[in-house]
Amino acid sequence: VGRRAAGLTQQDLARQVEVSRQTIIAMETGDYAPSVYLAIKVARALGVTVEQLWGA
């Protein structure tokens, strides 16, 4: 949701945070819980907070 709101494709976001597109898909589907470092990078790339993305 955050990614679409930011107008980014999975590939765009993957490139920005330096991971593979498969990793973005895994994070979006809940198959992979990112490290704190990657979570912060993703949040910054989307212009939101980590809590907004992964908070309860």
Add this chain to the structure above:
Amino acid sequence: MTTSTLDRVMRWNLDPDGDLYGDERERLRWYEGIAAAAGLQWMALPWAAAVLVWTLGRPAVLPVAVLLVVLYVPMIMSLVYVRRRRVETTPRSYSGKRILITVLSVLPYVLFVLGACYAYRADDADAFRGAAIGAVIGSLLACGKAALDTRRRRRREAAVIGDED
């Protein structure tokens, strides 16, 4: 914490800052796969060694022993590594799964040594019987030591908990 040769070997092998294993998710999955494969090999290869020594006899003893040493050294390395990184390797308790894994991991080494003794001293029943009795006594002592270590760990942890605010 100073960087030891072991740390450098592990770092080169795990390549945490390189792209050998891809990004962090891919790296995690690779590590999981490698750990699972290593865990299986640590059990399967000693069993294969025991079977080979008992079926092929004396010609198999030396080459299989060399392979076991090659397998054993990295196992010890991993144990030393995790201990140096402050991981408590003494089990907190012995669950059914842990007992099964311990038996499956230790038994083939005992069988291998007995097989090697038998291969070299098949004509001397007393020597083989002595080795078998030694293996049983050694196993019992190892069980006693493991139980003692576990009890010590529990006492140590209880003392730390009692000491905290």
